[in-house]
Amino acid sequence: MTAWEIKGWCPGALRPMQSGDGLVVRIRPPQGRLTPEQAQAIADAAETHGNGILDLSARANLQLRGVTEASHPRLIDDLRHHGLIDPDIQTESLRNLIVTPFRAPRPGLDPGPLVGPGTLDEGRGPGSSPGRGSLDATATDTLAATLTAALARMPRLPGKFGFALDTGPRPVLTEASADIRVERSRDGRLILRPDGHPLGQPVTDLARDTIAIAEWFVANGGISNGRGRMAALIARGIVPPDCTLAPAEPLPAPAPGLHPDGALVALAFGQMQAATLRALAALGHKIRPTPWRMLLIVGATTLPKIAGLIIDPADPMLRITACTGAPACPQARGDTRQLARQIAPHLAPGQSLHLSGCAKGCAHPGPAPLTLTATDKGYVLIRHGTAHDTPSLTGLSPQAILNHLKALHAPPL
Numbered sequence: 001m002t003a004w005e006i007k008g009w010c011p012g013a014l015r016p017m018q019s020g021d022g023l024v025v026r027i028r029p030p031q032g033r034l035t036p037e038q039a040q041a042i043a044d045a046a047e048t049h050g051n052g053i054l055d056l057s058a059r060a061n062l063q064l065r066g067v068t069e070a071s072h073p074r075l076i077d078d079l080r081h082h083g084l085i086d087p088d089i090q091t092e093s094l095r096n097l098i099v100t101p102f103r104a105p106r107p108g109l110d111p112g113p114l115v116g117p118g119t120l121d122e123g124r125g126p127g128s129s130p131g132r133g134s135l136d137a138t139a140t141d142t143l144a145a146t147l148t149a150a151l152a153r154m155p156r157l158p159g160k161f162g163f164a165l166d167t168g169p170r171p172v173l174t175e176a177s178a179d180i181r182v183e184r185s186r187d188g189r190l191i192l193r194p195d196g197h198p199l200g201q202p203v204t205d206l207a208r209d210t211i212a213i214a215e216w217f218v219a220n221g222g223i224s225n226g227r228g229r230m231a232a233l234i235a236r237g238i239v240p241p242d243c244t245l246a247p248a249e250p251l252p253a254p255a256p257g258l259h260p261d262g263a264l265v266a267l268a269f270g271q272m273q274a275a276t277l278r279a280l281a282a283l284g285h286k287i288r289p290t291p292w293r294m295l296l297i298v299g300a301t302t303l304p305k306i307a308g309l310i311i312d313p314a315d316p317m318l319r320i321t322a323c324t325g326a327p328a329c330p331q332a333r334g335d336t337r338q339l340a341r342q343i344a345p346h347l348a349p350g351q352s353l354h355l356s357g358c359a360k361g362c363a364h365p366g367p368a369p370l371t372l373t374a375t376d377k378g379y380v381l382i383r384h385g386t387a388h389d390t391p392s393l394t395g396l397s398p399q400a401i402l403n404h405l406k407a408l409h410a411p412p413l
């Protein structure tokens with residue numbers, strides 16, 4: 001029994017989640033991108049129907065905060081007008097799809113033998129299901145449309161079950177939460193890799209093969225009490241057939257800055273004001289949310305200087321992860337983000353920190369070098385563990401943490 005509440009489902013727009021500051025309304029951008037008009041509409045809606053604060057989630061979705069029961073229906077009407085709302089809750093909850101923001105090979109990062117004979121798009125027409133995809137600028141969009149359409153034919157899956165379309169030159173979403181991953185093999189073929197397994201199946205028909213592996217998951221006991229993740233099933237030694245192809249070597253999450261596909265800009269804690277999104281929309285580029293607390297401004301050739309954006313890859317705020325915390329999260333045992341802003345300047349170069357409002361550890365479920373978790377008796381410090389692992393120090397006040405860092409000029413705690 002945990003001390004925190006596990007909901008087992010992700011909020012959506014049609015099924016928002018109650019939080020300490022009102023309803024959290026999560027928008028899942030169609031095929032992982034927003035037009036400038038859609039971004040403008042979201043900014044307007046956040047101010048009109050919410051508290052003007054937007055979150056970028058770890059699954060590359062945008063969340064409006066501070067929505068009320070009264071304002072929710074009008075918010076949905078406004079967003080639906082811009083193509084941002086699914087027809088019903090079931091369709092919305094199935095659309096757990098993260099799409100790579102990158103579409104073209106990245107100069108300076110050798111994609112290996114990804115482009116070669118027999119690896120180019122086979123020229124299927126619209127509506128067909130691509131198999132071996134190309135690296136051209138439209139391949140990922142085409143694959144995203146195919147996979148999105150296939151989601152409606154999936155078996156009944158747990159609320160957190162998700163898909164990653166990671167079909168740039170090399171995988172970049174391996175740390176993002178997903179159960180079935182579409183990647184490229186080392187020789188450029190499309191593969192379906194079940195999360196937790198090092199190898200994937202070759203794809204012949206993306207829609208059919210993805211549905212088949214989801215059905216395999218259900219048939220092989222992947223779901224218990226309505227919950228279940230692929231990696232847990234794989235860890236039990238139950239592996240789907242034909243997983244023989246190794247994926248291309250993954251890349252780490254990129255840093256803010258100019259990239260071949262555009263400008264990557266970061267948000268402290270993945271949060272921004274509506275005015276920041278409005279200013280980005282006014283640049284006139286498509287926007288691709290990412291799972292790294294960053295937005296890709298597609299095609300931008302200069303870094304936008306807009307209040308609320310982090311564009312310096314050395315900014316220490318990039319090395320602090322902090323969840324919503326108190327007072328906006330009802331489960332929080334203490335403040336997170338105000339303390340994180342105070343701590344950031346005192347972090348040593350290269351030092352990173354996870355600050356969690358409770359032991360659930362939403363912002364960083366895995367282990368971190370250093371984690372501070374708020375408890376009813378102050379903060380606890382955990383080294384190389386998760387927010388609920390055994391601490392090495394307990395009962396820390398915010399001032400004690402700051403004093404320690406200031407005195408030692410941010411050595412490891």
Ligand code: SF4
Nearest residue numbers: 323329357358361362
């Ligand atoms: S980890 Fe943070 S956001 Fe998650 S439940 Fe706890 S306080 Fe809330």
